[in-house]
């Protein structure tokens with residue numbers, strides 16, 4: 001495998017960053033994960049627009065011009081022979097002696113790009129099985145709309161899910177409102193067939209897959225409501241599912257051990273997943 005690190009293509013095993021990289025020491029950086037299907041980067045524009053926003057919220061510049069970054073992403077994908085998989089990119093503020101405040105001397109943002117293959121049959125099998133979800137108290141900061149590499153609450157939430165024999169954890173506010181998963185957006189299908197997901201305000205990450213699913217829903221005359229929903233409403237819903245670049249659309253079959261409907265993946269989630277791959281051509 002080959003990775004791109006600060007201007008060079010290196011063997012994945014030799015891909016390292018400096019110990020004083022501010023991403024390493026302070027999680028002072030942002031990232032994106034894009035899905036690659038049949039050789040295409042899905043919604044690269046959406047991901048790079050969101051990267052632009054994340055960078056500006058951290059008052060950081062682009063490590064390369066946008067068009068050059070696109071070329072690097074394509075080159076990493078090409079060198080790793082990825083037809084189906086993921087491309088990961090991370091931008092940190094750069095290497096500077098440890099200090100919480102921004103470096104006073106100008107530093108070059110550090111850029112890392114990696115790509116890996118995934119087996120579409122494995123993710124298809126996961127989607128056919130559906131996933132079990134647990135809920136955890138929302139304990140993240142308010143700016144989860146920024147895609148930062150500071151993911152400790154997400155890491156702990158996901159591990160809590162794994163420890164419970166589940167695959168994802170949903171962050172829930174004290175009033176029962178479901179926000180989103182550790183690395184996915186959360187959706188339900190209400191009793192009357194309406195797709196419901198948390199509004200893309202400051203309480204969640206504005207998922208790129210979430211936006212694509214909204215477009216697909218509109219094309220299929222499915223109604224979407226961006227509104228709050230509770231764990232209780234989700235447990236009583238007709239269907240539930242998650243979206244992300246890594247999971248695409250994956251049905252949820254239980255929440256905190258309570259089966260959703262008959263405990264099998266729902267038909268709307270399944271058809272949204274199919275429709276997603278149909279436009280990914």
Ligand code: PDD
Pocket residue numbers: 033180181182183184185205206207208209210243244245246
């Ligand atoms: N996670 N919410 C959170 C907290 C996320 O980390 C992600 C993505 C999403 C879904 O966004 P998108 O549809 O743009 O992937 C929602 C990536 C995949 C990750 O951390 O691996």
